[in-house]
Amino acid sequence: MLKRAVKAAITAIATAYLLALRVVARPSPRIVMSTYSFFGHVALEPEQRRLWHIDTGEVDRDIWTFGNRREQPNHYLVKVWGRLLRVPPSWWVSALIRVGEILPRLAPEVVKGSLFSGANRIDRFSVQLPIRNDEKALFARQMLKLGIDVAQPYAVLVVRDPAYFGHLSRPLSDGSVRDRDIEDFVPAVHALVEGGFQVVRLGHRVTKPLSVNRDGVLDYATSGFRSEFLDVHLPLHTTVAVSTLTGPDALCIVGRRPVLYVDVAVYAQPFHETELTWWTPARLCSTDDRQDASIAEAFHVGWGWFEGGAEFSEHQVSVTRSTPEEIGADVNCFVTECRRQSALHPEMPNIRATLAREMGLCGAVMHGEVRSSVPSSFIDRHRSLFAMQ
Secondary structure: OHHHHHHHHHHHHHHHHHHHHHHOOOOOOEEEEOOOOOHHHHHHHHHHHHHHHHHHOOOOOEEEEOOOHHHOOOHHHHHHHOOOOOOOOHHHHHHHHHHHHHOHHHOOOEEEOOOOOOOOHHHHOOOOOOOOHHHHHHHHHHHHHOOOOOOOOEEEEEOEOOHHHHOOOOOOOOOOOOEOOHHHHHHHHHHHHHOOOEEEEOOOOOOOOOOOOOOOEEOHHHOOOOOHHHHHHHHHHOOEEEEOOOOHHHHHHHOOOOEEEEEEOOOOOOOOOOOOEEEEEOEEEEOOOOOOOOHHHHHHOOHHHOOOHHHHHHOOEEEEOOOHHHHHHHHHHHHHHHHOHHHOOOOHHHHHHHHHHHHHHHHHHHHOOOOOEOOHHHHHHOHHHHOOO
16 A cells, blocks of 8 residues: 555656646656666667767757666666766656656657667767776776786686576576587687787676686686676776677777677677677578578578577577687687788678678668678688678
8 A cells, every 4th residue: 555655656746747847848858768687788778878969969868767776787887877877766767657658748758778879989989988097996906816917908708608597587588599618718718818818707607617727817707706896897998808799798899899709690789880899600501401691691581680599490590600719710810900900801891891781771770881890710711601702
């Protein structure tokens, strides 16, 4: 009874508030609904939205909702965004939405946050996430205690583990085509160390530890020293990242750090809008003919737009991935080429044009101009994937 009475009172206050705005001819707030259950979305959606305001010059009347506290994947990240965004309590946002359902004429505008801009803003504007200098200093001190000097080059390894969502009775997403055994990345770790990088393996719930025992390599996921603070700062400030397309790599993009996405089966999902993105496509083929489809063929039959493992299984599409040794070679090539953009494979302009053409208008709306790259080592191994002889 008390709960219903409190809800009714809050609804009445929200109604009065929206009515008052109407009387004084002021615009009601625009509610931005973040995809608040996912770490990467909480990182990148506000960044993209802030860049949209800067780019368009529209007055910012947004209020954000990141759900209630128990639904948030990282409370520290929400707190940091709260320094820049208007983030009222979730119960107040719910009340405003409820008023709009009861009285549509008073309904505030509601929009969804997006990981994509369609206008290449990440490459054109500076970082918006308001991290303070004292937090950067604290991050550096904490990492030194763990044996990593963040003043020197370091790489983060972001390998999606099936254990992350496996503990839930209802997984939040079908990421089976992005799950990977950490052992497949051992050659990549050695390549990074030999290339002058320290390496930090990120993760939350993981199946097994990283079996590399070398100076400058930290299995942060199993270290026992994980914190929400470090979960944000490690990918945000990394020199480079290697990922299977999952949460923390979005913070690398926020921090304007190059990322290599390894064996991507969901072709349209990497952040093709930015030069920070490097990727190697997984090879797709029908289980009937076993012939790898080119990128163009995959989009022509619709596979390029699939988002989860269930879609590939339903359509009997086989997903073939790189060997550990091939991943190591591609990581080495990525590090070399992203340091020197002039060293890109001569076919990269054609590959970007093919990807843009095959994604068409939907791709343009998502990504704008295609600016992602593929390591030369991968292109030369799989020329037919890009319809080259």
